Amino acid sequence: MTDMPYVALIGLDWADQKHDVCLYDCAAQTQEHCVIGARPEAIEAWAMQLRVRYGGQPIAVCLEQKRGPLIYALCKYEFLVLYPVNPQTVSKYRQVFTPSRAKDDPTDAALQVELLRKHRDKLTVWQPASPMLRKLQALVEWRRTLIEDIGRTTNRLVDVLKGYFPQAIDCFEHRDTMVFCDFLTQWSTLSAVQQVSDEQLQQFFCEHHSRYKDCNARRIECLRNGIPLTQDSAIVESSQLMVQALVSQLRSLLTSVRQFEAQIDREFNQLPDAAIFAALPHAGTNLAPRLLLAFGEDRTRYQTAQDLLQYAGIAPVTERSGKKCWIHWRWGAPRFLRQTFIEWANESRKASLWAKAFYQAQKQAGKTHQAAIRALAFKWIRILFRCWQDRVPYDEAKYLLALHQKGSPLAQQILSQA
Structure with missing residues (x-):
C-alpha cells in the first residue's frame, strides 16, 4: 500500500x-x-x-x-x-x-x-463549485424549504377555518397569498365580515389587485348569504386566535420568499451561463436558476447527455435476469434535481410548440401524464445539454426548422395543429 x-x-x-x-x-x-x-x-x-x-x-x-x-x-x-x-x-x-x-x-x-x-x-474527489454558484445553490434550496413551509402553514390554516369559518376558504382559490392573509386579519369571523358594506369589500379586493367583477361579486354573495357554522364562543374565539397566529406565520413566510427570489434573481444574472437558461421557454425567474444549477459550471462533469439523464433520475432503469427484462423508475436520484426537470418540462408545454405536440403524442400513445412529462424532460435534457456545451441559448425557431428538415413526425403534427 x-x-x-x-x-x-x-x-x-x-x-x-x-x-x-x-x-x-x-x-x-x-x-x-x-x-x-x-x-x-x-x-x-x-x-x-x-x-x-x-x-x-x-x-x-x-x-x-x-x-x-x-x-x-x-x-x-x-x-x-x-x-x-x-x-x-x-x-x-x-x-x-x-x-x-x-x-x-x-x-x-x-x-x-x-x-x-x-x-x-x-469514488470522486469533492471539487467545490465557485462561491457564486454555491451561494445560488443555497438560496434556491432554502427558498424551496420556505415554499414547503408555506404549504404546511396554509393547510393548517384551512383546517382551522373549516371548523368555524368555511366561507373564507370558499372565497379564495389561492390561500398562500397576501390578500388571504389581509382578509383574515381584518375579518376573522363570518359575523365580522357581514357587518361591512359591499362597497367596502369591493374596495378591499381592488386594493389587492383583484379587479375581476364576477369573481368579486361571487365572493361578496358567498359572504353575505353565508350562515355561521357554529356560534359556540369556545370554538370561535380559540379558533380566531389560532388563525391570527397562522396568518402571522404565513405572512412572514411569503415576505421571506419574496426576499429570497429577489436575491436569487440578482445572483443568477451575474453568472456567465444565465443567458442560456433565461432563454428557455417558460422557465421564468424560479426555474431558470434551478436549471442552471442542475448543469453547473464544470462542462467536464457530464461526458454525455446520458450521464446527466441517469444522474437526475430521468432515464429509466433496465434490469435483466435470465430471460426476464423489465424497465422501471430510477429510485436512487437527487429528488430536487429530478423535480426541477419534471416541473420545467411541464411548464414548457405552455410556450413551446414542439413540447406541446410531443406531450400530446405521448398521451395519444396511452402514456399517463407523469410518464409523458418524464419523456418530454428526457428529450429536453438532450437539447439543453448541447446548448450548455456549445454555450448557445436555445432557439425555438431553429429547432422547429431542424425538425422540419429531418422530416420528423413531430413537425407534421405541429403543422396539422397550426
Missing part, C-alpha cells in the same frame, strides 16, 4: 455530538481509531495535529456528506482531500458483511477507510 498517493486514509462517521475517526497510516500500514468532538474548536485541533504529524502532505478523507457542517469545516484545510459518498453506499457495503444490519459508528468509519483503500477509483 506504500504506492498510494496519500500518506494516510481517514474514514469519518459524523454525528451531532461527536465524530468517529478511523485512520490508516499508509507507510506503517496500521489502523487506529479515535473520537473527536463536533465543535469547530475540536475539529480545528484534530486537523492541526494531522498537519503536524504528516507535515502537511495530502490525506484522503471519506465522509457521508456532500454539504453540511462537517464538510464546511474540513474544506478549508488544503491538505485534506475529501471523498464524499452517499450514506446508502456505506450502508449497503456494511450489509454485505453484516446481514443482521447491526450498525456501529466506529465500524462505519473503518468501512469508509476500506472503500478508500480498495475502491478509490470508483
Whole structure:
C-alpha cells in the first residue's frame, strides 16, 4: 500500500455530538481509531495535529456528506482531500458483511477507510463549485424549504377555518397569498365580515389587485348569504386566535420568499451561463436558476447527455435476469434535481410548440401524464445539454426548422395543429 498517493486514509462517521475517526497510516500500514468532538474548536485541533504529524502532505478523507457542517469545516484545510459518498453506499457495503444490519459508528468509519483503500477509483474527489454558484445553490434550496413551509402553514390554516369559518376558504382559490392573509386579519369571523358594506369589500379586493367583477361579486354573495357554522364562543374565539397566529406565520413566510427570489434573481444574472437558461421557454425567474444549477459550471462533469439523464433520475432503469427484462423508475436520484426537470418540462408545454405536440403524442400513445412529462424532460435534457456545451441559448425557431428538415413526425403534427 506504500504506492498510494496519500500518506494516510481517514474514514469519518459524523454525528451531532461527536465524530468517529478511523485512520490508516499508509507507510506503517496500521489502523487506529479515535473520537473527536463536533465543535469547530475540536475539529480545528484534530486537523492541526494531522498537519503536524504528516507535515502537511495530502490525506484522503471519506465522509457521508456532500454539504453540511462537517464538510464546511474540513474544506478549508488544503491538505485534506475529501471523498464524499452517499450514506446508502456505506450502508449497503456494511450489509454485505453484516446481514443482521447491526450498525456501529466506529465500524462505519473503518468501512469508509476500506472503500478508500480498495475502491478509490470508483469514488470522486469533492471539487467545490465557485462561491457564486454555491451561494445560488443555497438560496434556491432554502427558498424551496420556505415554499414547503408555506404549504404546511396554509393547510393548517384551512383546517382551522373549516371548523368555524368555511366561507373564507370558499372565497379564495389561492390561500398562500397576501390578500388571504389581509382578509383574515381584518375579518376573522363570518359575523365580522357581514357587518361591512359591499362597497367596502369591493374596495378591499381592488386594493389587492383583484379587479375581476364576477369573481368579486361571487365572493361578496358567498359572504353575505353565508350562515355561521357554529356560534359556540369556545370554538370561535380559540379558533380566531389560532388563525391570527397562522396568518402571522404565513405572512412572514411569503415576505421571506419574496426576499429570497429577489436575491436569487440578482445572483443568477451575474453568472456567465444565465443567458442560456433565461432563454428557455417558460422557465421564468424560479426555474431558470434551478436549471442552471442542475448543469453547473464544470462542462467536464457530464461526458454525455446520458450521464446527466441517469444522474437526475430521468432515464429509466433496465434490469435483466435470465430471460426476464423489465424497465422501471430510477429510485436512487437527487429528488430536487429530478423535480426541477419534471416541473420545467411541464411548464414548457405552455410556450413551446414542439413540447406541446410531443406531450400530446405521448398521451395519444396511452402514456399517463407523469410518464409523458418524464419523456418530454428526457428529450429536453438532450437539447439543453448541447446548448450548455456549445454555450448557445436555445432557439425555438431553429429547432422547429431542424425538425422540419429531418422530416420528423413531430413537425407534421405541429403543422396539422397550426
